[in-house]
Amino acid sequence: MVLPNLNWRAFIRSQAINIMSRSFAAIFAGYLVAATACGLLALIIPLPAAQSALTAMMLSFSFYATAAIWAFSVRTSWQAWRDLLVIGATFYIIILWVN
Template sequence: MVLPNLNWRAFIRSQPINIMSRSFAAIFAGYLVAATGSGLLALIIPLPASQSVLIAMMLSFSFYVAAAIWAFSVGTSRQAWRDLLLISAILYIFILWVS
């Protein structure tokens, strides 16, 4: 079986692949940012546990929307993945530091 001679670099840098990668970054890395952000907020808000968790979960939707907007506003899809995963890692380090 002979594979066609595809230019893989051009294929990966094509517009549909770029949009798909940004969409996956917005969905999955955005969820990760929202989850770690709300987890950190639940730990640092000085209210009873049930109220701080409720406030953090309500604010997680704004984190998720901000991450999705960020994924489509940066220059490349690689930068979107890098930035969102880095933000999530920093938030997770803060969670470990606080708890």
């Protein structure tokens, strides 16, 4: 069995892989940011529990959109992944600290 001679460095650095990685960062890491921001806001907004959760859920759409825009505005796809995951982890740590 003969494997084709692929240039893996060129394949990984291709534009298609870059766009796919940014898309996955926007979808999955953006969802992580939106979900953790929603949970954090639901805990810290000084309203009754139902109104606080509803307000946080409505605001989470703006966090998701901002994360998607961020994923495509940074220089590299690795930076997009790193920044979004760090923001999501930070929000989660704050949730654990507040709760």
